Each structure stands twice: as structure tokens, then as C-alpha cells.
Amino acid sequence: MIALLLRRFLGLLFTLLIVSLLIFAVMDLLPGDPASIMLGTSTSSETLSALRHELGLDQPLILRYGRWLAGVMSGNLGQSYTYGVPVAGLIAERLSVTLPLALMAIMLSVAIALPLGVLAASRRGSIFAVIATLFSQISIALPAFWVALLLIILFSTMLGLMPAGGFPGWNEGFLPALQALVMPAVALAMPQAGVLTRVARSAVLETMHEDFARTAMAKGLSSSAVLWRHIVPNALIPILTMIGLQFTFLVAGAVLVENVFNLPGLGRLALQALSQRDIIVMQDVVLFFAALVIVMNFIVDLSYLAIDPRMRKAV
Known part of the structure; x- marks a missing residue:
């Protein structure tokens, strides 16, 4: 019984890991740039690049996924781009x-x-x-x-x-x-x-x-x-x-x-x-x-x- 429950629980964790990877990859493929939406279309390229760097959007996909997953596991779901408050609180x-x-x-x-x-x-x-x-x-x-x-x-x-x-x-x-x-x-x-x-x-x-x-x-x-x-x-x-x-x-x-x-x-x-x-x-x-x-x-x-x-x- 204990072995069965342990296998089911490990399968649950593995499924969550795969699902999180798929979610992150699909969201990254969506059109539009969060930094551009936050600043508007009339902003300068230097300001846009600075905000992208601050948000970590200029980093490789795998690094951004690892940072996001580490935050989720620690309870830190990040900061909302729109509301400017922690996502966990939202x-x-x-x-x-x-x-x-x-x-x-x-x-x-x-x-x-x-x-x-x-x-x-x-x-x-x-x-x-x-x-x-x-x-x-x-x-x-x-x-x-x-x-x-x-x-x-x-x-x-x-x-x-x-x-x-x-x-x-x-x-x-x-x-x-x-x-x-x-x-x-x-x-x-x-x-x-x-x-x-x-x-x-x-x-x-x-x-x-x-x-x-x-x-x-x-x-x-x-x-x-x-x-x-x-x-x-x-x-x-x-x-x-x-x-x-x-x-x-x-x-x-x-x-x-x-x-x-x-x-x-x-x-x-x-x-x-x-x-x-x-x-x-x-x-x-x-x-x-x-x-x-x-x-x-x-x-x-x-x-x-x-x-x-x-x-x-x-x-």
C-alpha cells in the first residue's frame, strides 16, 4: 500500500514538472512583448531594453524557466506586470x-x-x-x-x-x-x-x-x-x-x-x-x-x- 501511494505521488510530481514546462513554453510563444505593453508603443528602444533586462526577458528560455520554477517551488510566484503586486497574493x-x-x-x-x-x-x-x-x-x-x-x-x-x-x-x-x-x-x-x-x-x-x-x-x-x-x-x-x-x-x-x-x-x-x-x-x-x-x-x-x-x- 505504501509503495503504491509513493509511486502515485512521484508520478504526480513528474506530471506537474512536465506540465509546467509545457505551460512555460506555450506562454513564451504567444505574440506580444510584456515590456512593450507596459511602456506603450511610443517608448524608446533604450528604455524598452532596460525594462526587458529588469524583467529578465532577455535571458535564454531555459534560464527563465528554471528561475520561474524555483520561485514556484519556494512559494514566490513573481510580480504581476500589470498590477505590480505579488502574483501569490492575487x-x-x-x-x-x-x-x-x-x-x-x-x-x-x-x-x-x-x-x-x-x-x-x-x-x-x-x-x-x-x-x-x-x-x-x-x-x-x-x-x-x-x-x-x-x-x-x-x-x-x-x-x-x-x-x-x-x-x-x-x-x-x-x-x-x-x-x-x-x-x-x-x-x-x-x-x-x-x-x-x-x-x-x-x-x-x-x-x-x-x-x-x-x-x-x-x-x-x-x-x-x-x-x-x-x-x-x-x-x-x-x-x-x-x-x-x-x-x-x-x-x-x-x-x-x-x-x-x-x-x-x-x-x-x-x-x-x-x-x-x-x-x-x-x-x-x-x-x-x-x-x-x-x-x-x-x-x-x-x-x-x-x-x-x-x-x-x-x-
């Missing part, structure tokens, strides 16, 4: 919005999809199956940003119950900040809940035909006991896999919803850095997104060992 500030938003959205998605998918699988042909099918089809078909606009029209413009956008900050109080994230979380959760409902239904249906499920029924256990004590726990692996993928998508892909609600999240930071050619911010944010995906996959792999004794015996 990411932490924006993550304080994006991370709670993603957590709220994934919890809402699971709370809707898991019961609906399980009931649809265990009661085929019932009203639960019809509701699950309709909900899944409709929620997947509706883009998250369109759901966000509908929520603003209904709950902000017409009813005046929720703020239409903006984020007051956690220092203004927990409830006002939480209230500002409710509608964005709902908008993000609806399409994910539709996908997760289908995955949960398919996983439970497949597990219901396993030998251990029929054996449990033959022993005289009630249908409810067999479902929740035997079938659902054994159907969790594909469900957990999908939840892990959805969480990383919600953190990295919430930029459209963040723009609709004017939230200062991590996705908006990446978009702004791209438009302003702030390479160091772009590199660090993209590396954070990639690391999040890799680490989340590692955590999901570990969860397999926790919920499935057969996998623990296999290793």
Missing part, C-alpha cells in the same frame, strides 16, 4: 471567491443528482425516473451563463430578493458574501447536476445486476437496505470520478458565470491577464489549474482505496 485573493463558489456548486449538484439518480435507477418507470430524465435533459441543454441571466431577471430584477452581482468581500460579513454566491452557485450547479444524475443512475443500474446484490436480496434483506447498504456504496467509484472532474471544471471554468455576476474570481483574473499580456500571472494561474486537476485525480484515486476493499486487497 491568486489567493481571487481564490477566496472562486473556491467557495465551486464548493457550493458541487455540494448543490451532489445533493440534487445523487438522490435523483439513485431513485430513478431503483424505481424504473416511476415518476422519479421521469423527473430524473427530464431534469437531466433540460439542465444539460441550458448553458450556465444563460441560467445565470434567468436567475438575475427573476430573483434580482423582478423579486428583488438577491443581489444582481458583485461581491462585498468576506470582511463585510459572512452572510452578505454568501448571499452574493448563491445564484452563481445555482447557475453552475444545474448543468453539472444533470450530468451527475445520468452517471449516478447508470452506475446504480449496473451495480444492481451484480451477484452480491442478488445474494443480498435472497437473504431476505429489504429493498431499501440492499439499495443503500450494498448497491449505492459499490456504485460510488464512477460517481466520485465524475465529482472530481466537475469540481476542477467549476474552479477553472467558472469564468463566464463570474463575468455575468461581476465576481472577482480566478477565472476573471486569467481572462484579464490574457488580455493585458501579463505572462507571469497567466503562467501561474494556468499552472494552478493544471495542478488542481492532477491533485484532484490523485485524491479520487485514494478515495477508491477507501471505499472499495477489493482494491485495497489488490495492492
